[in-house]
Amino acid sequence: MTCPLVQPGTLGLEVTLPPEWDWTHLQDVLQQYFQLTESWWSPASPVRLIAGARVLSTEQLAWLAELLQKHDLVLANVQTEVRATAVAAAMAGYSVAQGELPTQAEPLGAPALYLNHAVRSGVEVRHPGTVVVMGDVNPGGCIVADGDIVVWGRLRGVAHAGAGGNSQRLIMALEMAATQLRIGRLVARTPANVAFYPEVACVQGDAIVLHPARDFGRTTPGGVS
Amino acid sequence: MGRIVVITSGKGGVGKTTTTANLGMALTRLGRTVALMDADFGLRNLDLLLGLENRVVYTALEVLAGDCRLEQALVRDKRQPGLALLPAAQNRNKDAITPEQMQQLANLLAEKFDYVLIDCPAGIESGFKNAIAPAQEALLVTTPEIAAVRDADRVVGLLEAHGIRKISLIVNRIRPQMVQANNMMSVSDVQEILAIPLAGLVPDDERVIISTNRGEPLVLEANLSLPGIAFQNIARRLEGEKVPLLDLDAPYNTLMGRLRRFFSR
Numbered sequence: 001m002t003c004p005l006v007q008p009g010t011l012g013l014e015v016t017l018p019p020e021w022d023w024t025h026l027q028d029v030l031q032q033y034f035q036l037t038e039s040w041w042s043p044a045s046p047v048r049l050i051a052g053a054r055v056l057s058t059e060q061l062a063w064l065a066e067l068l069q070k071h072d073l074v075l076a077n078v079q080t081e082v083r084a085t086a087v088a089a090a091m092a093g094y095s096v097a098q099g100e101l102p103t104q105a106e107p108l109g110a111p112a113l114y115l116n117h118a119v120r121s122g123v124e125v126r127h128p129g130t131v132v133v134m135g136d137v138n139p140g141g142c143i144v145a146d147g148d149i150v151v152w153g154r155l156r157g158v159a160h161a162g163a164g165g166n167s168q169r170l171i172m173a174l175e176m177a178a179t180q181l182r183i184g185r186l187v188a189r190t191p192a193n194v195a196f197y198p199e200v201a202c203v204q205g206d207a208i209v210l211h212p213a214r215d216f217g218r219t220t221p222g223g224v225s
Numbered sequence: 226m227g228r229i230v231v232i233t234s235g236k237g238g239v240g241k242t243t244t245t246a247n248l249g250m251a252l253t254r255l256g257r258t259v260a261l262m263d264a265d266f267g268l269r270n271l272d273l274l275l276g277l278e279n280r281v282v283y284t285a286l287e288v289l290a291g292d293c294r295l296e297q298a299l300v301r302d303k304r305q306p307g308l309a310l311l312p313a314a315q316n317r318n319k320d321a322i323t324p325e326q327m328q329q330l331a332n333l334l335a336e337k338f339d340y341v342l343i344d345c346p347a348g349i350e351s352g353f354k355n356a357i358a359p360a361q362e363a364l365l366v367t368t369p370e371i372a373a374v375r376d377a378d379r380v381v382g383l384l385e386a387h388g389i390r391k392i393s394l395i396v397n398r399i400r401p402q403m404v405q406a407n408n409m410m411s412v413s414d415v416q417e418i419l420a421i422p423l424a425g426l427v428p429d430d431e432r433v434i435i436s437t438n439r440g441e442p443l444v445l446e447a448n449l450s451l452p453g454i455a456f457q458n459i460a461r462r463l464e465g466e467k468v469p470l471l472d473l474d475a476p477y478n479t480l481m482g483r484l485r486r487f488f489s490r
């Protein structure tokens with residue numbers, strides 16, 4: 001599942017609501033996501049909810065609208081395959097797109113996502129571009145990015161760069177103590193002894209290797225792209 | 226309006242109820258009035274810890290149903306007139322009450338008491354949601370164990386997402402000897418992950434278990450034990466006093482201990 005929950009789309013921010021998640025879990029995830037990314041989206045951005053096969057009640061729609069509003073975003077449009085949801089959304093005054101969503105071409109080069117909080121246990125951030133964390137990624141936290149991952153702090157959770165399959169992507173951290181690193185389709189665990197200097201993880205051959213950050217540009221042909 | 230504080234943890238059995246009971250008593254000893262709310266519907270035991278079990282007549286549910294007034298449901302403590310308990314129903318499931326109803330009850334209590342302490346059930350499901358709904362601040366209890374700290378970290382994220390920004394940490398059941406021998410996470414290990422201010426440290430001490438079983442909170446003793454002082458200090462810090470952290474290491478921080486620790490690194 002590489003589909004990110006939130007991504008910039010043609011009609012503004014697209015928020016996908018996976019049909020299989022139960023409502024309270026979805027509430028938690030969305031609350032944390034918008035809390036983490038609060039200062040990132042431009043104010044008053046329109047939001048399109050991709051509800052798909054998920055049934056949304058009037059109350060649930062109202063909750064979502066209120067959450068978005070709290071973060072200075074505006075619920076504008078609801079995409080749904082369910083009649084009841086379409087009716088509820090229309091009654092509440094949102095524009096409705098019914099039927100299946102036309103599959104879009106992969107958005108190219110989504111802007112980097114800056115998180116200026118720690119990513120704590122239980123939080124999973126997915127983004128179709130590069131992710132920059134100004135803080136720690138704690139054990140139990142997880143970042144999945146189609147681009148690079150830069151952690152200006154300790155990386156102790158799971159980081160997956162190039163999640164779309166691109167093994168040229170990098171993971172950088174001031175302290176690389178990740179539970180697991182993934183780049184493209186490769187997986188590695190960091191060694192038990194964590195280095196006290198910033199490191200860069202990249203793919204060489206068919207393995208993920210770590211380099212001290214200060215040497216990276218010099219020892220790696222091509223360096224940081 | 227009084228302060229509404231939730232005592233929460235994520236992982237179960239780390240000492241939330243013990244902390245709630247002792248803090249409640251300690252705050253009343255400092256001259257405050259305190260209402261304790263048991264949010265653990267289905268598994269209530271705050272009344273037990275306080276030794277008030279046999280005085281429970283009505284619970285929060287009867288108040289909400291209009292079967293009794295709030296005053297009637299409150300169990301006053303004879304030892305500490307400033308302390309009252311709003312019991313939870315024991316035989317209902319956790320969905321017997323909604324977050325809005327919790328809010329309503331807590332607000333009523335906050336009009337009458339300086340503090341409303343909410344004892345949160347374990348987990349992050351509906352009982353947890355109910356318990357944190359009315360809270361303006363949170364005390365997060367953890368033991369120095371990896372699993373407990375992981376769950377506590379998760380809870381910090383959830384509290385923040387619910388708009389509760391004032392969160393402080395209580396590290397309970399510390400065993401300095403084990404920390405010295407590198408067999409237990411130290412307080413700084415815990416803090417490094419959670420990165421929230423420390424409200425206090427409580428040693429692992431069998432007197433805590435004895436007091437639990439007797440229904441006599443530690444802070445009631447005439448000569449306070451070390452864990453009793455620990456809880457009393459947390460209450461004073463809640464009140465805004467600057468109280469230095471207990472030196473739990475003192476009895477173990479001998480030259481031999483330090484040498485052993487140095488070489489086992």
Ligand SMILES: Nc1ncnc2c1ncn2[C@@H]1O[C@H](COP(=O)(O)OP(=O)(O)OP(=O)(O)O)[C@@H](O)[C@H]1O
Pocket residue numbers: 234236237238239240241242243244265345346347397398399427428429430431433434435437452
């Ligand atoms: N500092 C301590 N030293 C020794 N024992 C302790 C200490 N703190 C708590 N305990 C014991 O741990 C057990 C669990 O404590 P308590 O009931 O307060 O936890 P809890 O977090 O409320 O549990 P639950 O999640 O089930 O509600 C009790 O038997 C208690 O006596």
Ligand SMILES: [Mg+2]
Pocket residue numbers: 241242243265270344345346
């Ligand atoms: Mg309890």
